Amino acid sequence: MECPQHRIVSLTGNIGPDGSAAYYNVIFSMADAIKARLFPMPLPVLCASAEERETLHDQPLVRATLALGSKADVTFVGIGELGADGPLCVDGFLGRDEMVRLVENGAAGEICGWIYDQQGKLLGSPMNDRVASVGIPSREHSHVIGMAQGRRKWTAMRAALKGGLLNGLITDEASAGHLLDR
Numbered sequence: 001m002e003c004p005q006h007r008i009v010s011l012t013g014n015i016g017p018d019g020s021a022a023y024y025n026v027i028f029s030m031a032d033a034i035k036a037r038l039f040p041m042p043l044p045v046l047c048a049s050a051e052e053r054e055t056l057h058d059q060p061l062v063r064a065t066l067a068l069g070s071k072a073d074v075t076f077v078g079i080g081e082l083g084a085d086g087p088l089c090v091d092g093f094l095g096r097d098e099m100v101r102l103v104e105n106g107a108a109g110e111i112c113g114w115i116y117d118q119q120g121k122l123l124g125s126p127m128n129d130r131v132a133s134v135g136i137p138s139r140e141h142s143h144v145i146g147m148a149q150g151r152r153k154w155t156a157m158r159a160a161l162k163g164g165l166l167n168g169l170i171t172d173e174a175s176a177g178h179l180l181d182r
Contacts (some may be wrong), residue, residue: 014041016044041066047130079113102123118160145167146168
């Protein structure tokens with residue numbers, strides 16, 4: 001498929017804590033499949049501090065990618081579960097102790113690294129101050145389509161929908177049935 005009129009922009013960093021490229025970054029294969037221009041986010045998902053995040057966000061290349069991502073017409077976002085087996089821990093962005101504290105303080109899920117509670121509201125947490133990603137797009141200005149499947153993500157999916165973080169969801173039949181029953 002040839003779609004030079006489209007742009008694929010990463011909303012989240014694609015650099016792991018050790019400097020390697022993030023393993024589950026699908027934007028490269030998406031851009032290749034539709035032959036569209038690709039704008040990766042040359043950042044980690046989480047910075048070491050809020051100050052480091054501001055310094056990185058002030059770089060011209062990063063500023064341009066953040067601006068492009070914030071103006072997207074359609075966004076596809078993964079919905080991440082929290083816990084020791086959640087992607088932020090498995091990929092090394094958060095330590096087990098940090099994750100336990102977040103969950104104890106009411107965290108329910110994450111989208112692009114942004115942690116939200118059971119009501120789908122972003123946590124007022126120092127951890128969210130370190131997120132390098134574009135903010136979760138407003139569903140009033142963009143079609144925000146969440147993608148998740150499986151029992152492990154039910155809590156995160158329910159909270160994201162409850163908080164109005166999404167205006168669409170791609171999931172499996174069992175998860176859809178569970179969410180509709182709630």
